[in-house]
Amino acid sequence: xxxxxxxxxELHECNRDFxxxxxxxxxxxxxxxxxxxxxxxxxxxxxxxxxFNIDITLTDGYPFEPPKMKFATKVWHPNISSQSxxxxxxxxxxxxxxALTLKTALLSIQALLSAPEPDDPQDAVVAQQYxxxxxxxxxxxxxxxxxxxxxxxxxxxxxxxxxxxxxxxEAQVRSxxxxxGWDENMALEKLLSS
Amino acid sequence: MEDYGSSDEDIYSSDQDSLDxxxxxxxxxxxxxxxGNSCKVITxxxxxxxxxxxxxxxxxxxxxREHHARTLLIHYxxxxxxxxxxxxxxGKNCLFAEAGVPVLEEVDVDSYVSSSTVTCDICIxxxxxxxxxxxxxxxxxxxxxxxxxxxxxxKEGQSKRIRCMAHKCFAICDEAVIRQLVxxxxxxxxxxxxxxLLESYIEDNKMVKWCPSIPHCGNAIRVERxxxxxxxxxxxxxxxxxxxxxxHSPCSCWMWELWTKKCQDESETVNWITVHTKPCPKxxxxxxxxxxxxxxxCICGQAFCWLCGGATGRDHTWSSISGHSCxxxxxxxxxxxxxxxxxxxRYMHYHNRYKAHTDSFKQESRLRETIKEKVANxxxxxxxxxxxxxxxxxxxxxxxSRRALSFSYPFAFYIFGDDLFKDEMTNAEKxxxxxxxxxxxxxxxxxxxxxxxxxxxxxxxxxxxxxxxMRMQVLNLSVVTDTLCKKMYECIETDLxxxxxxxxxxxxxxxxxxxxxxxxxxxxxSAKANNIIPCQKAHDQTNGGSIEFVQPSGCGTSDEIGCSSxxxxxxxxxxxxxxxxLPAELIDxx
Ligand SMILES: [Zn+2]
Ligand SMILES: [Zn+2]
Ligand SMILES: [Zn+2]
Ligand SMILES: [Zn+2]
Ligand SMILES: [Zn+2]
Ligand SMILES: [Zn+2]
Ligand SMILES: [Zn+2]
Numbered sequence: 001x002x003x004x005x006x007x008x009x010e011l012h013e014c015n016r017d018f019x020x021x022x023x024x025x026x027x028x029x030x031x032x033x034x035x036x037x038x039x040x041x042x043x044x045x046x047x048x049x050x051x052f053n054i055d056i057t058l059t060d061g062y063p064f065e066p067p068k069m070k071f072a073t074k075v076w077h078p079n080i081s082s083q084s085x086x087x088x089x090x091x092x093x094x095x096x097x098x099a100l101t102l103k104t105a106l107l108s109i110q111a112l113l114s115a116p117e118p119d120d121p122q123d124a125v126v127a128q129q130y131x132x133x134x135x136x137x138x139x140x141x142x143x144x145x146x147x148x149x150x151x152x153x154x155x156x157x158x159x160x161x162x163x164x165x166x167x168x169x170e171a172q173v174r175s176x177x178x179x180x181g182w183d184e185n186m187a188l189e190k191l192l193s194s
Numbered sequence: 195m196e197d198y199g200s201s202d203e204d205i206y207s208s209d210q211d212s213l214d215x216x217x218x219x220x221x222x223x224x225x226x227x228x229x230g231n232s233c234k235v236i237t238x239x240x241x242x243x244x245x246x247x248x249x250x251x252x253x254x255x256x257x258x259r260e261h262h263a264r265t266l267l268i269h270y271x272x273x274x275x276x277x278x279x280x281x282x283x284x285g286k287n288c289l290f291a292e293a294g295v296p297v298l299e300e301v302d303v304d305s306y307v308s309s310s311t312v313t314c315d316i317c318i319x320x321x322x323x324x325x326x327x328x329x330x331x332x333x334x335x336x337x338x339x340x341x342x343x344x345x346x347x348x349k350e351g352q353s354k355r356i357r358c359m360a361h362k363c364f365a366i367c368d369e370a371v372i373r374q375l376v377x378x379x380x381x382x383x384x385x386x387x388x389x390x391l392l393e394s395y396i397e398d399n400k401m402v403k404w405c406p407s408i409p410h411c412g413n414a415i416r417v418e419r420x421x422x423x424x425x426x427x428x429x430x431x432x433x434x435x436x437x438x439x440x441x442h443s444p445c446s447c448w449m450w451e452l453w454t455k456k457c458q459d460e461s462e463t464v465n466w467i468t469v470h471t472k473p474c475p476k477x478x479x480x481x482x483x484x485x486x487x488x489x490x491x492c493i494c495g496q497a498f499c500w501l502c503g504g505a506t507g508r509d510h511t512w513s514s515i516s517g518h519s520c521x522x523x524x525x526x527x528x529x530x531x532x533x534x535x536x537x538x539x540r541y542m543h544y545h546n547r548y549k550a551h552t553d554s555f556k557q558e559s560r561l562r563e564t565i566k567e568k569v570a571n572x573x574x575x576x577x578x579x580x581x582x583x584x585x586x587x588x589x590x591x592x593x594x595s596r597r598a599l600s601f602s603y604p605f606a607f608y609i610f611g612d613d614l615f616k617d618e619m620t621n622a623e624k625x626x627x628x629x630x631x632x633x634x635x636x637x638x639x640x641x642x643x644x645x646x647x648x649x650x651x652x653x654x655x656x657x658x659x660x661x662x663x664m665r666m667q668v669l670n671l672s673v674v675t676d677t678l679c680k681k682m683y684e685c686i687e688t689d690l691x692x693x694x695x696x697x698x699x700x701x702x703x704x705x706x707x708x709x710x711x712x713x714x715x716x717x718x719x720s721a722k723a724n725n726i727i728p729c730q731k732a733h734d735q736t737n738g739g740s741i742e743f744v745q746p747s748g749c750g751t752s753d754e755i756g757c758s759s760x761x762x763x764x765x766x767x768x769x770x771x772x773x774x775x776l777p778a779e780l781i782d783x784x
Contacts, residue, residue: 009318063316064339064346097361098316098343104361 002062007032007102014103018171023106025056026179033058036072037106038178041149042114046141047075050149052113053178054106055085066096067105074148076141078118078127087112088122151182159184163191233435233712235428236402236414240715244402244416245395248274256286262295262330264391265366268354269293272399294357294366296330314339316359327375331365333358341375348376348383353390354398406438407431415712422700426711434702441709444598444686445605446699449614453604460541474498475505489643501550544607551600554646558592561649565589568654572661579658588668592645594708595675599642602635602682609690618694627689634685638678645671680704 014025022040037054041047053072059065069092071085079088091100091108121127129137159182163173168191176194180186236244245264251274252263269292270277280289290297311320314336321336328334339359344367347356356372358365369391377384396402402416411429424441426432433440437447445453474481474492481492489506491497498505569582608614610628619627648671653664683704691699 003317005319006317061346064343091361097363098339098359099361 002033002058002060004032006063007058010101010103011035014101015171015175018175021103021107023103023110024175024178025102025106026175028055028179033062035102036179037069037102038175039106039110039113041145042110045114046138047077047113047145047149050145051151051178052149054109056102063098063101066092067102068092069105069109074144075113076126076137076144077113078116078121078123078130079112080126081123082126083123086122088117088120156182159187163188232418233423233425233710234416234715235712236396236416236715237428238412241392241395241414244715245392248272248395252277256281258295261369264369265295265355266290266293268394268398272395272402291364294355294364296332296365312336316343327371329358329365329367329371331358331360331363333360333363333365335359337375340371341379344372344376344387345380345383348387348390351390353387354394403435403438405429405431406433416715420703422702424702424705424709426709428712428714432709436700436702441597441702442601442604443702443704444683445601445608446691446701448699449605449608450601452608452614456541457545460538460545472498472500472503475503489647501547540611541607544603548600548603551596551603555593555596555600558589558596558646558649562589565649568652571654577658579661584665584668588645588672589649590708591672591675592642592649595638595642595645595679598679598682598704599635599638602638602686605686606631606635609686615694615697617696631682631685631690634678634682638675638682641671641675641678645675676706680706 011025011027014021014023018024024038025035026038028034028036035056035058037056039052039054041050041052050073052075055070055072057068059068070087071080074082074085076082080086087109089108089112091097091105116130118127118130126137129140156177159177160170160173162184163177164170166188168176172191172194173187176187176190177184180190234244248267249260249263252258252266253260255278256263256266258266266277266289267274270280277289280292287297311322312326312334313319314321314326316335316339319336325338326334326336327340343359344356347353356367357363358367369387372387373384376387396404396414399416400421401418402414405411405413405415405427407413407427407429411427411431413427413429415425415427415435417423417425417435421436423435424432424443425435434442434447434450437451439447439450439454442450472481472490473479474494474496475498476496477492477494479492479494481490481498489497490500496505565585569585572579572582606628610624610631645668648664648668651664653661656664683701686701687703691701
């Protein structure tokens with residue numbers, strides 16, 4: 001059985017310092033085993049300005065087994081599959097420790113966006129480009145960020161603003177919007193039912 | 195070749211039931227004190243004892259607790275020498291860190307065992323101080339979380355190295371804590387954990403392997419120095435320690451694997467050609483072989499050689515085969531154009547001889563009962579002759595030499611063939627070496643057949659003087675075949691395999707006294723190990739502890755016979771053992 005008490009505590013903890021970290025974890029549906037994580041693209045990288053959704057599934061062994069994470073947002077990165085979103089990161093495999101949390105794992109993924117490891121690639125095509133034609137790589141990564149990881153900022157801010165005006169706290173509004181793929185109506189429904 | 199595997203079992207089983215009595219006398223004197231690799235049988239019961247010997251060497255030397263010593267040894271695959279080398283080279287801290295053993299054990303163990311509560315960083319709960327456990331690395335978590343972690347890891351099959359739960363802590367958890375916590379919730383899993391730890395001694399250890407017997411006898415065999423050797427488990431199975439198939443020297447493991455595969459593949463082609471009977475060269479009637487000797491005679495009186503089918507003259511005594519040279523394979527010039535056909539004939543040449551000798555071996559094995567009876571007959575007679583050990587000793591010499599001879603054919607097939615060692619020898623070199631080898635092989639073959647022939651004689655009906663003559667003959671032939679076997683192994687190891695530049699083949703060294711029987715590991719030895727301080731001394735004792743005999747003056751031959759053919763093991767017999775297996779007067783004779 002998943003340690004539900006711990007997952008709940010983790011969610012609470014994570015969303016509390018959302019303002020600082022920019023990292024958000026929320027429920028995808030009703031179950032505590034299927035979650036959505038959101039990380040902002042690190043500044044100074046081709047991912048800057050993007051918001052990346054990570055699909056999280058918790059196995060029965062969690063936290064003694066690592067959470068299963070993959071990108072739900074398409075991303076151009078040597079260690080992330082451009083097709084499936086699978087992530088090549090040691091702490092999600094044999095280097096996982098029960099002392100790590102969803103938040104620390106997401107922070108590690110964010111760090112991976114800043115510092116790719118092309119020698120241990122998940123996507124060979126991207127890794128090749130990264131090493132041989134860095135300029136094209138940066139261009140493609142940036143293009144993918146623009147295309148897939150950005151809800152037009154104006155529209156997004158508008159949605160947040162609207163919901164905040166209805167009396168919901170901004171952090172909760174942002175996380176709910178992220179979890180629903182920035183669908184205003186679904187977010188409102190969720191906010192009302194929570 | 196399908197029948198080959200099953201009939202091999204016959205050999206092993208017949209080894210056991212029919213010859214226990216005969217062989218025991220012999221083997222007691224053979225392996226009791228001195229030679230060999232000192233192989234040990236490790237049974238389920240003695241596994242713990244076997245492990246302890248190595249554990250104690252490490253705990254004593256490094257003043258460690260047992261579970262830390264085990265962690266170190268598992269990391270270094272139970273190679274104590276390598277562990278000590280790392281210790282000398284890199285120092286204790288590095289040795290420990292690499293294996294996940296905490297360098298400094300925390301002393302403030304009881305700081306948590308206070309009445310106050312502690313927050314467990316895994317479940318993020320407040321837990322009573324009595325419900326948490328602190329590992330040697332200093333990390334402390336609640337018992338429920340530890341237990342869950344251990345269970346997940348044991349189920350993942352990682353029992354041997356369960357790491358601490360803290361991120362980036364590489365310390366290996368205390369097995370006693372694991373055992374204690376897991377057994378509370380999951381007793382059978384705790385048992386499984388114990389077994390994994392215990393069996394690591396076999397599974398992670400280059401010098402220990404499970405006996406390949408089917409059904410499994412439950413034993414493992416430990417060798418002391420050389421993994422290229424042949425051993426006999428206490429269940430009676432003889433096998434090559436290196437590849438775990440049947441004993442096959444002087445064939446290398448690789449050659450043997452290829453050969454058995456080839457025999458299976460070619461069996462259908464060969465079966466219709468190789469028949470179990472051979473036509474008499476005179477009257478052409480099929481003649482079946484019914485003795486171990488490769489000289490057969492037809493009812494018409496014609497004697498001929500089973501190997502090549504050629505007539506060998508009316509007089510088919512053991513001496514008439516010495517001029518016979520059919521063991522030499524001559525390439526048929528006419529067949530050169532048809533390579534495939536030639537290859538098949540080449541293979542058949544070697545296979546026929548290999549098969550003839552293994553068949554002889556099987557038949558001779560069956561002869562043991564008859565020989566036993568003959569000896570019993572002789573012993574019941576009122577005679578001055580008392581000692582008939584020369585009969586059994588001679589018979590065992592025959593078995594060993596026959597074995598070496600049969601496996602020398604697949605060896606020759608590969609070493610002089612075109613496939614494996616194409617770039618190793620020029621054709622001219624090959625021709626010279628092949629000639630050299632075949633001369634030796636034939637000498638051995640001739641003498642093995644003579645020895646085999648001798649045992650067919652109805653010697654239990656002979657007069658005393660006649661028996662004495664035969665005894666001398668058997669003794670002489672035993673010495674000669676032993677020497678020839680040893681020379682053949684030397685030729686193989688030095689001139690043939692030793693000269694290879696592009697590949698490396700190792701064979702089990704020649705054991706004049708036959709395949710070594712692994713002895714039971716007994717508690718006595720480990721009790722001794724318990725008291726040994728310092729450990730380096732213990733090591734010297736176990737490795738160099740063989741009893742040396744003072745060489746009697748002027749016993750050149752016997753000293754030669756006793757030693758193994760391999761150069762690098764030579765130093766073991768440097769003091770000059772004499773062969774306990776040989777009758778005293780033979781040693782005196784020189
Ligand atoms: Zn806990
Ligand atoms: Zn630790
Ligand atoms: Zn066995
Ligand atoms: Zn082998
Ligand atoms: Zn005939
Ligand atoms: Zn004969
Ligand atoms: Zn012949």
